[in-house]
Amino acid sequence: MYVTETRDEKLAPNIGTYESALRGPGWAAAEQELGWGQGEPLNIGWHLSDRICRLGLARKPALLWEGADGAERSYTFDDLRVLSNTVASFFWRLGVYPGERVCLFLDRVPELYIGFVGLLKLGAVVQPLFSAFGEESLLTRLADAETAAVVTQRKHLPKVRRIREKLPELRHVIVVDAAGLALREGEIAFDLDAEPRSPGFPVFPVTPESPSLLHYTSGTTGQPKGAQHVHGSLVAQYLTTKWVLDLKEDDVYWCNADPGWVTGTSYGIIGPWSNGVTQAVLDSGFSAERWYAFIEKRRVSVWYSAPTAIRLLMREGFEAVRRHDLSSLRHLASVGEPLNPEAVHWSREAFGLPFHDTYWQTETGCIVISNYPGMPVKPGSMGRPFPGITAAVLDPKSLDPVAEPGRVGVIGLKPGWPSMIRGYWNNPDGYAKKFANGWYLTGDRATVDPDGYFWFVGRDDDVINTGGHLVGPFEIESALLEHPAVAESAAVAKPDPVNMEVVKAYVTLKPGFTPGPDLELEIMNFVRKRLSPLAMPQEITFAENLPRTRSGKIVRRVLRAQEFGEPAGDLSTLMEE
């Protein structure tokens, strides 16, 4: 069944029609619109700030920010230009140089967004990390990246302090709200609004292939991998924002994602600002009432959210929607996990608009399959490949495109689009394994229907997609083993009505420990503090033993199948108990 949008006909979609976009010049058009020519330097930071001011938008609001306590701060594009210069100058004076990794370990405060732009201008590689990460998650990622500086807030400083001695490459810890705080050696206060402003800064002339960002992402095996993005990603992020999110000059845009994750940088910073669009940011946890009030107050017109959030809103019902004037909304999109048809139907009834599902990954850097404004939405479908992206469902064995509609295979993408990662940090083998037979392998399984719409089926590995975030089982199992009571561990996905999947752990205990609810809660909190709330098992089963192969490897698929009520597949290689 198709769902078409109700929209103001005066606002024709930026993409035109999908078919016309397929025939058009694609990425080359974006390069031209960005005023960039082959062989010239390309610095994302400059494009998000100085260039927008040169287009005559210096006085336009770039950021409308609201904190959890109701505090408000706003910045124009000229503020963004000057303050990002100020950030870049500060780090330059500190002796942080192009190519060095600088971690932004911050809540969604203005310093995160403006600092991001400033560090790119400097030529540093930005490493945003989710501020809810525990010290073990932080340590793993900072050690791997050999990070030179961390920017944080006083409330997250204790986590950094506890691991600092284990990070010999970490030279500076910058605290953005340090007033009245006794700082230690190597810790420096930086007050964005009080720092002397630097009207000019010689933007580092990086090339499209120069590293820009390091986003850590989880896989089935080993620790998280640092996905290396480059400045040339701008071309893809600019165009996909314009065509998929349909941002226009007068829009106020709200992206729910935290910049600790790739959506929060590609479409929470780079996409809207490269298009010169005002974005609103709410640094607050989930609350339907608060979110609707924010949309109403800020007159948000384009909203990029996630299925988990939408399902939480659905739980609050239509009454909460009706209490607010949400007529400013004109386009809705969603990312992170498959958007179920019920959510599309609900949003149409609640807001008069369907959420448009979009699909991409940390490694792709931009939306690669999507439902587009003006194109019929098939509720539950991922949509069609972005013009300029070649996507196919591949036979799992031959890795050749599947010809017949409806057959399940792995989603493959032809390498070469501008925002594809250029490697995993310190892990060339891991990167090489992502490619085969001329395709980038997403690890996601899908089908294609006769109209060319993709339909998500599931992951091709043991990675857990919880609330739109990928969590690696290995990292959780390692943390579980650090608990004094745990002898063996396995982490698998468990289906969940709100988060799609949550983490479920199976553990065996060391002698002398007794299973029970108190120990379960203790282990849950142990993992939450070491890794993150996302990684915390929401349920733990205490087992006598775990299924293993004859060579001793724990077989997660048996446990996962148990959770999903599916057949476990071939059990002939399992060790007999």
Next chain:
Amino acid sequence: MDDLRKTILDYVRREYLEEGDDRPLDATTPLITGGIVDSFSMVSLKRFLERKYDAKIPDADASPEAFNTVESIARLVMKFAPEKAKV
């Protein structure tokens, strides 16, 4: 402040605030919208309440709004475990 609210407040402070985090916290401090407890961590907080007060809180009632302050959590416990909550 009664024992119920004090117990919940102490648990939140101990489990969800970083050591050295000097933010003021009382029974009306927003926990979810304030970023102290997120929707994933809510599960462990709910588990604690169920264990401590022998309360069976239905998932439908365990909304972010209901868990947003110690005060609202206390009301939830009173609703689903009135006897234990008085102890």
